[in-house]
Amino acid sequence: ANNTVKTAASSQTQGHNPRRGVGTAAMNRAILDHLHFTMARLPALASRNDWYMALSHAVRDRMLDDWLASLHHFRNKELKVVSYLSAEFLLGPHLGNNLINTGMWDAARDAVESLGLTLEDLLRQEEEPGLGNGGLGRLAACYLDSLATLRIPSIGYGIRYEFGIFDQLIRDGWQVETADKWLKFGNPWEICRSEIAYEVKMGGHTEYHHDADGRLAIAWLPVKVIKGVAYDTPIAGYRSRITGLLRLWKSEAVESFNFQAFNAGEYYHAVDEKVVSESITKVLYPNDEPGVGKLLRLAQQYFFVSCSLQDMIRVHLLRSPRLEEFDQTFAVQMNDTHPSLAVAELMRLLVDEHGLGWDAAWKVTRSTMAYTNHTLLPEALEKWPLQLFANLLPRHLEIVYEINRRFLDEVSQAYPGDQARLARMSLIEETGGKFVRMANLASVGSHAINGVAHLHTELLKETVLADFYQMTPGKFCNVTNGVTPRRWVLLSNPGLARLISESIGEEWVTAPEKLRKLERFASDPSFLSAWRWVKDANKRALAATILERTGVTVDPESLFDIQVKRIHEYKRQHLNLLHILTLYHRIKRDPGAQIPPRTFIFGGKAAPGYFMAKLIIKLINSVAEVVNTDPEVAGRLKVVFFPDFNVTNGQLIYPAADLSEQISTSGKEASGTGNMKFSLNGALTIGTLDGANVEIREEVGEENFFLFGLNATEVQALKKSGYHPGRFYEEDGELREAIDAVRSGLFSHGDAGLFQPLVDHLLYDDEYLALADYRSYLECQERVSTAFRQRELWSVKSVLNVARMGKFSSDRSIREYCEKIWKVPIRPPFPH
Ligand code: OX2
Secondary structure (H helix, E strand, O other): OOOOOOOOOOOOOOOOOOOOOOOHHHHHHHHHHHHHHOOOOOHHHOOHHHHHHHHHHHHHHHHHHHHHHHHHHHHOOOOOEEEEEOOOEEOOOOHHHHHHHHOOHHHHHHHHHHOOOOHHHHHHHOOOOEEOOOHHHHHHHHHHHHHHHOOOOEEEEEEOOOEOOOEEEEEOOEEEEEOOOOOOOOOOOOEEEEEEEEEEEEOOEEEEEEOOOOOEEEEEEOOEEEEEEEEEEEEEOOOOOOEEEEEEEEEEEOOOOOHHHHHOOOHHHHHHHHHHHHHOOOEOOOOOOOOOOOHHHHHHHHHHHHHHHHHHHHHHHHHOOOHHHHHHHEEEEEEOOOOOHHHHHHHHHHHHHOOOOHHHHHHHHHHHEEEEOOOOOHHHOOEEEHHHHHHHOHHHHHHHHHHHHHHHHHHHHHOOOOHHHHHHHOOEEOOOOOEEEHHHHHHHOOOEEEEOOHHHHHHHHHOOOHHHHHHOHHHEEEOOOOEOHHHHHHHOOHHHHHHHHHHHOOHHHOOHHHHHHHHHHHHOHHHHHHHHHHHHHHHHHHHHHHHHHHOOOOOOOOEEEEEEOOOOHHHOHHHHHHHHHHHHHHHHHOOOOOOOOEEEEEEOOOOOOOHHHHHHHHHHHHHHHHHHHOHHHOOOEEEEEEOOOOHHHHHHHHHHOOEEEEOOOOOOOOOOOHHHHHHHOOOEEEEOOOOOHHHHHHHHOHHHOEEOOOOHHHHHHHHHHOOOHHHHHHHOHHHHHHHHHHHHOOOOOOOOOOOHHHHHHHHHOOOOOHHHHHHHHHHHHHHHHHHHHOHHHHHHHHHHHHHOOHHHEHHHHHHHHHHHHHOOOOOOOOOO
């Protein structure tokens, strides 16, 4: 890859610097130029997409100046580069965010208007890159924003899925999945780097022989070689004059590999090979799918990890020939276990390909790698069937065995005779089928292991990784998640952002602890009414979109009670439903009941193979159908399922919420980040002591947070003592009424069987204790209703929530990673 052509310009470090104008006139000219030269269109014939593309190219051009300067850092030996390995990056639309972060919004808007268009229309044209499932992928995207904003040299490495997370349609109340063809109109934000490409081997077997010097040499003879090509996307930091790099790998066929097949006339076979090679990065796997062991998914993980590490080694070798110093060039963060093959792959590259001794390679591998855990759910902990692993990665299995042999030696030295502990800590699970345990591999191969909220890290140390914690407590630390206030306030809630900035200045955007200054305005009636006006405008905008997408009319004056997130039993959308059913019955029983009007809004995707989650969506829609058409509750209750919840829709939904539902079973939600987005936009939270809710409550004050339910200790104790959900059903008349209504067929046109699996699950299993928390949740919701009647007081609480949410900026999280894990200095902020 080091085939730079020497020219007069390339010998100057700064090179060519055609800094482009960012005023309205320059933008206008640039858009027209791109329409002409890039899109090959006449203005009179241009479609909205042509204009969107032309504008995006004009914006991208202006980001490249900073980008090329930023890329220069990678060669600077003094700067350690953060490498964030993640199988998912859920970026959301680029255009608006880039305009905000680069400060070009006004110029772009004016230029677009001078061409007779509106910026809003063009923003709507963008197909969002949905390269993630939910919180984990979105967290990675927030972290890229903060890394660039804080001017930390960094690269995000991931997979360029041709199809991202599926689009969700609702048909007859059921979720229907359709392919996300996000690239169909072209992607103006990426740059294909054909020259940055690596070969990745798969399958086959290994052979040992002695080389001329009598040393043991290992050869991996694969059955397949695939090429990974880099696609780069610039990530603008907020007014930092730094553009970060997201490098995603696309799989392709190696041109020469099956040349023989062509010669032998096996043309079709060769073409098949090409199809197989390209299939590696075809599609993002929805998570929560039952049944591990999808070969293609393991191939994806290995593919992107191998390309990324080869790329890092190339960059390192530009700085120094000594791979023992690799940890001075890169700090590698593994976002969950999906990239944990990096441990074995870095060992392979160092030992087999670059000739380092095992001990030296292990030392540098460990001090480079760090692992973030995002879940305690046992079914979400990755493990690969040994045979499948062996078939795809025969050499890596040998390396895993060797790591394991040495590691278990250490364990048995530390805990002589403790066989049970050895079995638990082994990288190989041997009880009932053999598996490679990826969390153990990641833990052993890392110098740092972190959870994503205080409670989660504590539970991690007590449960899933307890043995590892006991053996190496110093490796463990917590970094509570955060979200970027750029996308999640400035971009998505411009009204609120303006009001805040007018009151306390603009510093909060990069120094969100400054939001505290809002506290003094919480007693200012005119400020409060402006605050309320902003919220109401956001609610009206959401109401209009709800009408357009679902045909349901909702009242913007009502309490907007919102739960948007992936559909999962542990997140307990069904508990929310039980509350709705109870209110419904109360109003039917007593039309005079003092219940302020509420609009319940749900959104979220269910994994295509997760039957119960899909049934919950159907039930939400079925309840909506009955409630929304019942004249006895008209004007009092509405239920909406907002289809296809994604980043774009989130930007509309979070700012419009009065109440944020964060009601997971305590101990199950590692952190949550939607909880932060809501609160940062002035919603009050009803929630359990779970994940980051605990810390949000601490920050905003318990009087400004609606707490209910069992805590994690109580959950464990109840489970241990034997939990019988049926008792709660027997003893609570209103709960019984709600469940009986579902099982009677009231919501399924008399079909009593439809929701039977869900009802049975609740009555006889209820793994996530919805029935145990029902009464507490209901009582808490009554406190919500009472509070919402005092609108002024509600607004005060809303202001205080925003004022005290500074901790949850992803900038703070990234600073903590820098200090505790990456050992990367924080540079002073860029003077704007
Ligand atoms: C999610 C967690 O479920 C969520 O609680 C957390 O906020 C988010 O990651 C970011 O840390 N897949 N998604 C997650 O974990 C896994 C595994």
